[in-house]
Amino acid sequence: MISLSSDITDNKGSRAECGWVFFDRDCGVCILLAKRFRNVLGKRGYGLAALQDPRAASLLAIPREEMMREMRVVTADGGRYGGADAIIYLAGLIWWAWPLYAAASIPGAGPILAAGYRWFAEHRHCSARECAVAAKDQRDNFTTEARGETK
DSSP states (O other): OEETTTTOOOTTOOEESSEEEEEOTTOHHHHHHHHHHHHHHHHTTEEEEETTSHHHHHHHOSOHHHHTTSOEEEETTSOEEEHHHHHHHHHTTSGGGHHHHHHTTSTTHHHHHHHHHHHHHHTSSOOOHHHHHHHHHHHHHHHHHHTTOOO
16 A cells, blocks of 8 residues: 555545556646546545645656656556556556557557547647636635535
């Protein structure tokens, strides 16, 4: 089990039995996906944490610029995955996501999935003010929900 306090726990000292999934808390789409998959991943022993958390940098041990390029997964046994590889790894843990996991093993599919992920990651932030406000609102709501508070 890894914890964000010693290796990496969230503000409440949460622990994750199998590992952590790190996402960009400044990305509205990333927040929506984290909300959607929080329970699915939690049932499999994975916790969610923001890449912006200073403890994430110490656990991931990579330069911040590189760290913020893509989602990351760190497993309790020391495995580290980023981007499309992280999604493929997680898909292998979820029965209904196995088609994606299997498709990734088709020759040539890996580079296509990686290119698609890179394109999405490079375009996940919009420059419109409305998007920035929406992302902040989603982030605030997600943080409030994670603490069990109501607005």
